[in-house]
Amino acid sequence: MFLYLQFLSSPTMDSTWIYGAILILLTLWSLFWGYFPGLRNRKLPPGPPCLPIIGNLHQIPITGAHLKFTEWAAKYGPIFSLKIGPGTAVVLNSPYMIKQLIDRQSAIYSERPKFYIADHLVMHGDHLMFMGPDARWRRGRRLYHQYFNETACERKHILLQNAEAAQLLRDLYVEPDSFMNHCKRFTNSTTMSLVTGIRTPAASAPHMRHLYAVLDGISEIFEPGATPPIDIFPFLAWLPESLFNNWKSRAREVAQTMDKVYGPLVDRVLKRRESGSQFRESYLDMVLDQQDKLQLTRHEIDLMVGNLLEGGSDTTSIMTIAFIQAMALYPDVQKEAQKEIDAIIGEERSPEWRDYEKLPYVAMVMKETMRWRPVLPTAFPHATSKETVIDGMTIPAGSTVIPNIWGLHHDSRKHVNPDEFNPLRFKGRVDLAPTYASSPDYENRDHYAYGSGRRICPGIHLAERGLFLAMAKILWAFNISPMRDTQGHPLHINTDPATGYTDGFLRCPKPFPVKINLRSGRRQETIDAEFACAERDVFSEYDI
Numbered sequence: 001m002f003l004y005l006q007f008l009s010s011p012t013m014d015s016t017w018i019y020g021a022i023l024i025l026l027t028l029w030s031l032f033w034g035y036f037p038g039l040r041n042r043k044l045p046p047g048p049p050c051l052p053i054i055g056n057l058h059q060i061p062i063t064g065a066h067l068k069f070t071e072w073a074a075k076y077g078p079i080f081s082l083k084i085g086p087g088t089a090v091v092l093n094s095p096y097m098i099k100q101l102i103d104r105q106s107a108i109y110s111e112r113p114k115f116y117i118a119d120h121l122v123m124h125g126d127h128l129m130f131m132g133p134d135a136r137w138r139r140g141r142r143l144y145h146q147y148f149n150e151t152a153c154e155r156k157h158i159l160l161q162n163a164e165a166a167q168l169l170r171d172l173y174v175e176p177d178s179f180m181n182h183c184k185r186f187t188n189s190t191t192m193s194l195v196t197g198i199r200t201p202a203a204s205a206p207h208m209r210h211l212y213a214v215l216d217g218i219s220e221i222f223e224p225g226a227t228p229p230i231d232i233f234p235f236l237a238w239l240p241e242s243l244f245n246n247w248k249s250r251a252r253e254v255a256q257t258m259d260k261v262y263g264p265l266v267d268r269v270l271k272r273r274e275s276g277s278q279f280r281e282s283y284l285d286m287v288l289d290q291q292d293k294l295q296l297t298r299h300e301i302d303l304m305v306g307n308l309l310e311g312g313s314d315t316t317s318i319m320t321i322a323f324i325q326a327m328a329l330y331p332d333v334q335k336e337a338q339k340e341i342d343a344i345i346g347e348e349r350s351p352e353w354r355d356y357e358k359l360p361y362v363a364m365v366m367k368e369t370m371r372w373r374p375v376l377p378t379a380f381p382h383a384t385s386k387e388t389v390i391d392g393m394t395i396p397a398g399s400t401v402i403p404n405i406w407g408l409h410h411d412s413r414k415h416v417n418p419d420e421f422n423p424l425r426f427k428g429r430v431d432l433a434p435t436y437a438s439s440p441d442y443e444n445r446d447h448y449a450y451g452s453g454r455r456i457c458p459g460i461h462l463a464e465r466g467l468f469l470a471m472a473k474i475l476w477a478f479n480i481s482p483m484r485d486t487q488g489h490p491l492h493i494n495t496d497p498a499t500g501y502t503d504g505f506l507r508c509p510k511p512f513p514v515k516i517n518l519r520s521g522r523r524q525e526t527i528d529a530e531f532a533c534a535e536r537d538v539f540s541e542y543d544i
Contacts, residue, residue, distance in 0.1 A: 043394040045081040045090055048072060055083025057232075063503045066377035066406035069093070073407045079393065085232035089381075089400040093407045098452050099442035100390060102382060102403065106453040107133075111383035113400045116230050116237070121251035122221065122258070126303040129311075129380065133454065139294070140304060144458035147194075147283045150434070153461040157194060158353050161462070163534035164190045165469040169350065169477050170531040173524060176516040178203070179324060183317040183470070184212075190466060191312030195305055196265050197272070197282035199542040210261045211309055217254040219504055227251070262302040262309075272543070279541065283308065308459075315375045316463050318508045319449075320470045322373040323365070326421045327480040328514045329493055333423060337362050337475045338519075347522045350530060351472035353465055362472050363430040364423035366464075369471070370449040372421050373495075375506050377406035379451055405448045406497075414443075433464055477523050483513035 040050050050056055060082065061068055069091050072080055078094030092098055102109045110133040119125050131137040148157075164186050171182040181203040188208050189200035200208045221227065227247040228236040241248045269284045280289070284305060287294065296304070327334045340361045345351055356363060382401040387394060395401075410418040415425060429436070429446055436445045437456060450457040457463065474480075482490035491513040494500035501507040518524050 040081060040083050041394070044088065045079045045393045045395070046076045047081040047083075048076075050083045053085065055085055057084060064498050066404060067497060069378065069402070069404045070407035070410060073404060073411075079390070084400065085229070087232060087398070087400065088396055089402060090395055091402045091404050093404045093411070095408065095442040095445055097390070098403055098408070098448065099440075101388070101395075101401070102453040103442075105388060108384055108386050108388060109382050109401055110454040111385045113381050113383045114231050116234075117221065117227055117247070117251050121248060122218070122255045123303060124255070124299065126297075126300045128304065128307045136300075141454075141458060143283075143287060143290075143294075143304075144308075147286055148459050148462050150461045153465055154353075157462055158465055160193055160538060161190055161466050161469055162352055163538035164193075165466075165473050166350070166527070166530040166534045168470060169473055169527045172474070172478065172516055173518050173527065179514070179516055180321055180511065183320040183324075184208070184313065186320070186470060187315075187317040187466065188309075188313040190462075191309055193282075193542050194462075195283045195308045195312070196269055197279055197285065197542055198265065198268065199539060199544050201539075201544050205544070207261075207265065208313075211313060214254075214258050214261050214306070215310060215314070217257050221247075221251050221254050258306060259302065262306040266298075266302055266305060268543070281541075311457075312459060312462075314506055314508075316466050316470075318375045318506060319369055319373075319467055320474075321509050322375075323369045323471050324474070324480055324514060324516070325493060325495065325509050325512055326365075326369060326372065327475070328482050328512075329495065330421045331481065333365065333421060334475065334480060337365050337423075341472065341476050345476060347520060347526060349526060350476050351469070353469060355472065356468060359472060360430045361423060362475065363468065364426040365475075366468055366471050367426045367430070367433075367446050368421060368423040370447045370467075371409045371415070371425070373501070373507070373509070374405045374409055374447070374449050375508070376449070377404075377507055379403040379405055379448070380455075380505075382453070382455065403448060403452060408448050432461075434460055477519060477527060478516050479519055481515050481517075483515050 039052060039055070040047060048056055048059055051058065059068075070093070073091070073093035078092070079097050080091055080093075082089045082091065092101065112130055112132055115130055118127065118130050123130060125131070128137060128140045131140070167189075168182055168186040171185070172179055175182070185200055185203040185205075185208065188211065192207065193199050198207065228239070228244045230237045236244075266284065269282065269288070272279065273285070273288065279285070284301075287296070287301065287304070340359055341351060344355060344358045351359065351362075379402070382403075384395055384397055384399045384401060387397045389395070409415070412418055426446060429444065431446075433446060433450055437450065437452065437460075439445070450460045450463070482493055484490055493512045493514070494510065500512075501509055
């Protein structure tokens with residue numbers, strides 16, 4: 001839905017006069033036909049008052065929409081509706097609504113809203129994130145599950161994740177001020193290695209820089225005021241693109257950048273296979289081994305790789321950065337977690353995945369991080385394929401459906417003092433996230449960071465293991481604290497949900513002043529030894 005809002009709600013001067021002209025045109029059109037879109041049918045869930053034609057568009061902020069949604073949830077309840085021009089959006093704010101609609105009626109609630117710019121100009125309909133639940137989408141999900149299922153993650157991929165986490169520790173003590181880049185390298189290298197067989201040995205690796213250039217380009221084409229709201233008012237696509245900052249040309253440039261980044265990565269894998277290399281362990285190798293049956297187009301293959309790299313390179317790294325932020329601000333939590341780790345692990349080795357059940361407090365820290373500062377405060381929107389009714393309220397076919405993850409995670413009726421970082425909220429609830437996501441006991445679900453229903457994150461098993469390894473190893477190795485000024489006072493770390501995090505679909509902490517110090521010389525020796533083993537036994541199998 002946010003792509004819909006990015007022009008009409010933009011405060012920029014360039015768009016203001018165009019906005020007014022559009023409203024005049026729409027008003028004249030409505031008067032001529034005697035039809036005023038934007039008004040709420042009384043059968044819909046309640047919601048804020050609407051204006052004719054634009055509905056609630058003028059009330060929804062571009063940045064921090066999740067905060068406004070949470071404010072409205074307190075007034076209108078666990079489900080409310082918004083009129084987006086002639087269309088309808090419903091926002092879900094309770095575990096009950098998520099379970100009843102997205103989980104139990106997933107056949108109806110697994111559609112995606114129409115994104116003309118993404119589907120037709122940038123991704124050309126081949127990006128799994130934007131696809132409807134058709135045969136191609138199901139095929140893509142099956143391939144993801146085939147490679148990233150729990151058994152494969154538990155027995156195979158965990159070895160690479162542990163090795164990459166070993167390098168993360170070494171990077172953090174060698175260059176602690178670059179901790180944000182090190183977290184990004186950790187997740188990018190894990191994903192690159194598994195998807196293509198190509199590692200990211202340093203944050204300066206060209207393929208990592210190029211990937212983030214793609215992500216920046218996608219963000220720019222969808223930034224406020226950059227494109228017209230053609231999904232709401234399709235006639236705008238016929239107006240000269242110069243009225244909207246040459247949006248079509250810029251969208252095509254993003255598509256070309258994606259081709260220039262993802263295509264060469266696929267080419268490298270194809271050349272490696274042609275050279276007679278015995279390496280056939282990557283996701284892309286698995287797909288290519290089945291190509292005679294799959295008959296994927298080259299663009300589908302490129303975008304399949306790109307989708308995995310985009311999803312795997314950002315979310316886990318952002319959660320790790322938010323965890324470092326929390327540890328700097330909550331030293332008592334940090335000390336309690338370190339006490340648990342020290343009692344089990346000692347200094348001769350760092351924590352591994354096999355220690356998960358022995359470290360319940362660390363597991364609670366992980367879950368609380370995902371609750372406290374979710375990367376996606378509003379999940380990627382779903383859409384309905386049929387009209388449904390819940391508790392006497394009608395949700396029309398074609399409605400946009402938005403799970404308000406921030407509101408779910410910060411509901412004071414369920415979480416006392418929700419802005420406080422308190423891992424004990426999850427005491428006795430340290431099973432892995434898929435267990436709670438599939439449970440009928442929706443009130444006991446841990447968090448919604450991985451989504452819900454048929455579109456739940458296919459990398460959930462990999463992501464949870466990687467996040468635990470990063471957090472447990474960092475707690476074992478380092479003391480984290482705020483930086484101090486010349487008078488010894490701690491520098492401010494901004495965790496204000498409205499100002500302390502980047503704008504956009506993914507919310508990452510803005511750079512913050514933090515010290516990361518080794519806990520002991522013996523731990524440094526262990527880090528060096530484990531990194532040497534990782535280089536010798538694991539990294540040597542991969543390209544760079």
